[in-house]
Amino acid sequence: MLALLLSTALFAYTPQRNLRLKAMPTASSNTAAMLIQKITDHLNSQNSEYSLSAKALEMGIDGFLKLAATGEVSADKPLTIIDFSLPSSKKRLWTIDPTSGKILHHTWVAHGRNSGGLMAEKFSNTSSSYMSSLGFYRTAETYSGKHGYSLRLDGIEKGVNDRARERAIVIHGAEYANPEFIKKYGRLGRSLGCPALPMSQYEAIIDSIKEDGCLFIYAPNTDYLQASILHNNDRTT
Template identity: 40%
Template sequence: MLTMREKAPTRRGLLKTAGALAGAMVLPDAVSAAMRATESGSAQLPSSSLAPVRPTPKVTPSSPRVVSPDLMRKALAALERHGNRIALRDRIVIADFSAPSSQRRFHFIDLVNGSSVSKLVAHGSGSDPAHSGYLQRFSNQNGSNASCEGAFLASDYYVGKHGRSQRLIGLDPTNDNALARAIVVHGAWYSNADMLQKHGRLGRSQGCFAVGENELAEVFQRLGQGRMIYAAKV
């Protein structure tokens, strides 16, 4: 698990890399080697937590540029706006809800070296009542079962009804009810990649960022505590 003791990169270095990313996104294939180099001083996941239990279907990335320049600019603006709340600014996570749930749209973007890793993530049932696989709307209301948009601070871990989970603090008026609504990161069977073979889309959460059960340990490691998730549909 990554810790708050990670060495923070210089502000100049972050701005340089972030500016380059906002202009032209990195390719999703340029990921694991660079990420391992970046995290060489951090705790390593057991190999069993990363190995799939069965062959998984090919998943099309949401964009050859990972995210659009407009979405990247919005995420970087949110990082700057909430900078005093975000302890770790070396890496951000962007949930690109303009893409369907059949695509890898939960993007871990390294602002130091420009690499990225993308994962599947479900949206809320209240955001997609017809279960089309596409997010139709956001909501910050209790009982909506919808995803909410904006910047989130990754907070502490706990064990709840979905097993190991991570609390999120909403930083914008569009998601400031996230903690009260228990909008969290957790693993779910309906977010496993084999759902695409059976149904062509993931299942739906109650507004949480639900990732595949076999991906959860890696997601927690890459996100850590004190980083920002930015969710939007651009």
Template identity: 35%
Template sequence: MRSPNLLALVAAGIVVGAGIGQARGTVPGGLARTAVANEAAVPVTAPAADLAPRPTARPTLAPARAHPDTAPRRRGSTSRSSSSGRAAAVLRTSRAVLAAARVETGPQGLRVQRALARLGPRVNTSDRDALRMAFRAYYAYKAAHPEHVRKPYLYFVDYGLDAETPRGYVFDMRELRIVEGPFPVAHGRGSAPRGGVPRRFSNRHGSEATSLGLFVAQETYRFSGHANGRLYSSIGLRLRGVSGRFNARARERGVVVHGAPYVTREGAGRSEGCPAVSPARARTLIPRIRNGGLVFLYSPHDRTWKSEDPWANRGRG
């Protein structure tokens, strides 16, 4: 039978061994048990304060540096801006390809494509941009100002054709059909010689030249003019130019749609800038488009206007 003193010594040795094992950073079992067994055989006499377990000392480690090639990269604003930049570049390229192929995009573009498919094969134009720009301007203005477009009619003139070629049409843009045309239309005497193709266009007072772009058909009035030294009268239709600097002065210049005796089935003479038609045509065309129809006058010979008209270029692919 073991004495109480021997048992106390063994217990003290176990406590000291546990403290040494913690100080060495070992886990219970294995090395810790070996240390306790070895020290338990040695008689220990120590104050109670020395027998208390001591706090574990943890070594201070320097922060590890990752190699730049293996360090994880942060997904922050840089990667997002890079992705956005690539997406924008792809979008610009796609639009350029579609524009070169003359494919319209977006909701308005689909309407333009549909109108071209229905009306294009039936219309004689000077180039393939004529109807495309007219329909683009029509739908863009209608979307922006539906309160001004109260009728579905578009009076279109292609001044890329000469005065002896019928170059005027009226389209029903709701049903996508030709209502009138082709028929001869006059151009301004300041735009071309008699019978020729107009190549000069102006929004300036006194120019007597045709203005290009989009117009809103407004009210009618009693028009009077002179031809071959004789006074004549007709129904007249006032126009408000909405293509900015290209035709904004149309109303104050007196540019109107009217009937004129110098426009016949064989061709058209020259006006003071008005898209005049024959007297018989004026009696049907003008009442149809007044107060809410649109008018579009086109030419391939004014590159500045073609590239800068605010409505004909809106929504371009």
């Protein structure tokens, strides 16, 4: 159980919800290293051309362990990492079993239409920006809407993605997120800011990560790295 591993990183800290995080704990370097090694071994065993960047994995694990330690996300739910350092023509979403390090899902994911074309390069927390938002999210409830079966997301990082729910940033399926779209246009289609998934996979992914799972959306973006409390322990919200 990951909960047992997390005991090395826990200390006196009262779990708080609804985006009220203050200074974050420091994840155990041993716990993080063990989990990163497990995941890396599984990634290498796939011999995939689509490589999760080391920075995205390191930051994803670090933030996940901190959030799991405070009860902000479930330690037993899959960790989902989206790596926007990759183009939309590549598979850039991974769902990972946080105990075994096994890769549960690996697929394409669309970004917001105003974030860029092939690459997601611009990000926003503003309503009607039609951009993606970076950072850590807690997966919430499912519902049936205009895109069918969908998963609501709550942004955990104030000023970075905490308007996700009011912006209706959700995980859903979309025809423009299918590999056939890439064959025709050289990239995926784009959403209004949602991480949209292939129609053949979105339901299974939603079912595996819903309700208190951890989602991390990464890009090598200086503004995010400076703003994130999860990677700047001396900051407060």
